[in-house]
Amino acid sequence: MRLSKERFRGFDRVCSFTLEQLLKSRSNRATLIILFVIALISMPVITLVSGGGISLGGRDTIETVYFVNETSLPVELETAGLAERVVYSSGVPGEHDALVKLTEENGEYRGHTELSPDTGVSAELIVRLTELVNRSVENAQFRSMGFSDELLRNLQKPVSTVQSGESGLSRTYYVQLIFSILVMMISVMSASYIIRSVVEEKVSKLVELLMVSVDPLSLILGKIVAVILYMLITLAVLIVGFLLSNVLAGLIFGAAPGAANALSALDGSFGPLSVLVAVISLLLGVLTFALIAGLSGVGCSTMEDTSGAQGLTMLLLMGGYMISIFMGMVSSGAAAKVLSLIPFLSVYIAPVKFATGEIGFGIVLISWIIQAAVALLMLLICAKVYSDLLIYKGSRVRFSAILSMAFGRKGA
Amino acid sequence: MSLTVSHLHKKYGAKTVVEDLSFEMEKPGVYALLGTNGAGKTTSIRMMLGMLAKDGGEVIWNGTPLDINTCNVGYLAEERGLYPKYPLMDQLVYFASLRGVGKAEAKSRIRYWAKRLEVEEYLYQDAAVAAPALGAGRRSGFARQKTQKPKLADQLSKGNQQKIQFMTALLSDPELIILDEPLSGLDPVNTEIINRIIREEIASDKYLIMSSHQMATVEEFCTDITILDRSRTVLQGNLNDIKRGYGRVNLRLKVERDISEYIARSGAVVVSEKEYEYMLKVTGEEQANRLLGMLIEAAVPIVVFELREPSLHEIFVEKVGEVHETE
Numbered sequence: 001m002r003l004s005k006e007r008f009r010g011f012d013r014v015c016s017f018t019l020e021q022l023l024k025s026r027s028n029r030a031t032l033i034i035l036f037v038i039a040l041i042s043m044p045v046i047t048l049v050s051g052g053g054i055s056l057g058g059r060d061t062i063e064t065v066y067f068v069n070e071t072s073l074p075v076e077l078e079t080a081g082l083a084e085r086v087v088y089s090s091g092v093p094g095e096h097d098a099l100v101k102l103t104e105e106n107g108e109y110r111g112h113t114e115l116s117p118d119t120g121v122s123a124e125l126i127v128r129l130t131e132l133v134n135r136s137v138e139n140a141q142f143r144s145m146g147f148s149d150e151l152l153r154n155l156q157k158p159v160s161t162v163q164s165g166e167s168g169l170s171r172t173y174y175v176q177l178i179f180s181i182l183v184m185m186i187s188v189m190s191a192s193y194i195i196r197s198v199v200e201e202k203v204s205k206l207v208e209l210l211m212v213s214v215d216p217l218s219l220i221l222g223k224i225v226a227v228i229l230y231m232l233i234t235l236a237v238l239i240v241g242f243l244l245s246n247v248l249a250g251l252i253f254g255a256a257p258g259a260a261n262a263l264s265a266l267d268g269s270f271g272p273l274s275v276l277v278a279v280i281s282l283l284l285g286v287l288t289f290a291l292i293a294g295l296s297g298v299g300c301s302t303m304e305d306t307s308g309a310q311g312l313t314m315l316l317l318m319g320g321y322m323i324s325i326f327m328g329m330v331s332s333g334a335a336a337k338v339l340s341l342i343p344f345l346s347v348y349i350a351p352v353k354f355a356t357g358e359i360g361f362g363i364v365l366i367s368w369i370i371q372a373a374v375a376l377l378m379l380l381i382c383a384k385v386y387s388d389l390l391i392y393k394g395s396r397v398r399f400s401a402i403l404s405m406a407f408g409r410k411g412a
Numbered sequence: 413m414s415l416t417v418s419h420l421h422k423k424y425g426a427k428t429v430v431e432d433l434s435f436e437m438e439k440p441g442v443y444a445l446l447g448t449n450g451a452g453k454t455t456s457i458r459m460m461l462g463m464l465a466k467d468g469g470e471v472i473w474n475g476t477p478l479d480i481n482t483c484n485v486g487y488l489a490e491e492r493g494l495y496p497k498y499p500l501m502d503q504l505v506y507f508a509s510l511r512g513v514g515k516a517e518a519k520s521r522i523r524y525w526a527k528r529l530e531v532e533e534y535l536y537q538d539a540a541v542a543a544p545a546l547g548a549g550r551r552s553g554f555a556r557q558k559t560q561k562p563k564l565a566d567q568l569s570k571g572n573q574q575k576i577q578f579m580t581a582l583l584s585d586p587e588l589i590i591l592d593e594p595l596s597g598l599d600p601v602n603t604e605i606i607n608r609i610i611r612e613e614i615a616s617d618k619y620l621i622m623s624s625h626q627m628a629t630v631e632e633f634c635t636d637i638t639i640l641d642r643s644r645t646v647l648q649g650n651l652n653d654i655k656r657g658y659g660r661v662n663l664r665l666k667v668e669r670d671i672s673e674y675i676a677r678s679g680a681v682v683v684s685e686k687e688y689e690y691m692l693k694v695t696g697e698e699q700a701n702r703l704l705g706m707l708i709e710a711a712v713p714i715v716v717f718e719l720r721e722p723s724l725h726e727i728f729v730e731k732v733g734e735v736h737e738t739e
Contacts, residue, residue, distance in 0.1 A: 010510050017506045021498050205493030211463045212480055212487040213510035
């Protein structure tokens with residue numbers, strides 16, 4: 001198994017031709033356009049569905065609040081930042097944006113808040129108004145007990161606590177879920193294309209024509225790199241679509257809290273280094289899966305064999321996906337480290353665990369070395385058996401038989 | 413330049429598929445590799461081009477082992493095809509680029525060969541195609557010119573696909589051309605188009621190795637041959653020498669009455685007979701002349717008397733048949 005420079009002759013031409021044809025394909029172009037459109041409309045749709053868009057056309061401040069206090073407690077309604085003016089039960093209720101009524105029954109205070117329907121005030125402000133009423137009543141109670149304003153301010157100083165219990169795990173889980181779906185999506189698409197493409201070349205009887213000009217290793221590597229580049233272009237289109245979508249949501253709805261909430265799981269987790277780690281891990285993972293797919297594909301002689309050839313790649317991809325999702329729910333430092341080093345799993349797990357601070361860069365680096373070693377092993381196996389398998393015709397050669405061929409076991 | 417193939421050997425498990433194949437081309441021309449199906453021709457070619465690992469032997473081109481990276485080889489494989497769904501022009505430019513031909517030069521060569529092979533209409537948008545005009549019956553002699561979109565490979569007939577594939581073998585202007593069954597499946601018109609090009613390549617001092625079952629074609633082009641049967645070389649050498657070795661043993665005789673009696677007396681063997689036209693197998697010129705003398709003496713009107721060497725087809729059938737009988 002040798003990898004001399006000659007083995008990569010023609011690689012660049014295979015790569016550019018494959019990429020050119022991928023981009024020329026009508027179905028691929030249609031897919032790119034559809035993905036872009038979906039990404040573009042996603043934020044406005046999420047904003048609308050999550051209620052963030054209800055403020056559309058409505059005011060986000062209350063001009064006047066009509067306040068009726070039927071309790072014995074002298075309540076001073078605090079509406080800073082929400083309402084411009086509070087009218088204390090002297091005006092006519094219908095002419096105000098909101099109504100606040102306090103009553104007292106059996107020693108308990110009851111509040112009632114309501115927005116006037118015809119004033120065009122955003123409906124979500126009722127929540128904030130209710131919170132302010134509750135706080136105003138509490139403050140009035142404290143004052144009646146002799147608390148000074150300064151004491152009250154001290155009591156209400158904001159406290160910032162980082163929660164690492166149940167909610168923290170849930171956030172990691174969502175980050176893991178999104179990243180695992182991304183890895184699986186890209187890997188499945190690349191692996192399927194590679195297998196189809198390799199078998200198509202064999203079935204179309206192009207193999208000999210190509211082999212007289214290109215080393216078989218360049219043939220498979222050129223395809224893989226072209227597919228990875230195509231996937232990156234697809235990813236870039238999606239990202240641009242999402243960014244434009246965010247801008248679009250902002251233009252249509254002003255602030256887009258719905259969309260912001262949807263992305264909150266990722267906020268802060270993926271800094272530039274985390275993104276770099278994710279991209280490198282993803283590339284190494286896709287390369288490994290694609291090489292396995294190429295080796296499985298080259299053992300096929302008919303298009304009907306392709307479904308069988310996809311089995312191993314899909315098994316590895318699905319297995320990695322399921323385990324990574326499970327790991328998203330279970331937070332264990334030791335397990336995170338071990339799983340981040342296991343080939344075929346590390347592509348899913350290591351980048352997320354690094355982003356969430358569960359593993360350090362050292363572990364990521366080791367996982368890359370292991371991934372690169374596995375990819376190199378696959379490449380060496382390709383170098384040894386790919387040429388013979390390209391010419392081979394007959395029933396599908398299983399991956400175990402391919403390994404036997406590569407390592408020169410008897411009976412292979 | 414020269415090509416030397418020495419002791420090529422290939423085994424699959426216990427089965428030998430090529431056994432000790434050797435031949436040499438010291439000057440430009442056409443060398444024929446002939447053989448029955450499964451005799452080892454394609455395997456030999458694949459080993460020569462480095463697609464298959466050799467179990468033994470070597471292939472020397474200009475004094476060094478043949479390397480497809482340094483030797484400009486044009487190869488038309490027996491198993492040939494095109495990408496069914498990619499534009500033909502893109503494919504041709506790609507195949508040319510793999511042989512080191514730049515895009516502009518490739519396009520110029522493709523236009524040249526497209527014209528020569530009469531496949532322009534499948535490659536170029538602007539290629540005008542004469543199509544029968546509507547109501548052609550009433551306005552016979554009129555035809556309108558229409559343009560059509562360049563086609564994909566799977567929209568072409570088998571013959572036209574084969575001409576495109578033939579073009580791929582010549583795009584790099586190769587010095588060594590290997591054609592594995594170049595004419596199989598072609599109609600007579602397209603066969604003549606390809607034959608004309610092969611003749612030109614021979615005239616321009618190219619080295620050609622041809623494998624074919626069409627003996628007439630091989631006979632026309634080849635100077636030297638190797639006949640393989642079940643992995644072994646059963647006959648090898650210069651075609652004219654081989655034929656000369658067999659002698660003039662085929663006698664074609666056309667007369668105007670039945671001459672069976674004279675044929676029997678001469679000892680010649682009747683291969684076929686149809687309306688006083690006989691194909692006879694004789695032992696040599698002496699036997700043929702004896703028969704001719706008898707006919708003249710008997711005043712038999714002779715229309716055709718042709719004594720010739722056996723055809724390659726006959727040599728092939730006889731030689732391979734001999735081997736099979738021995739076994």
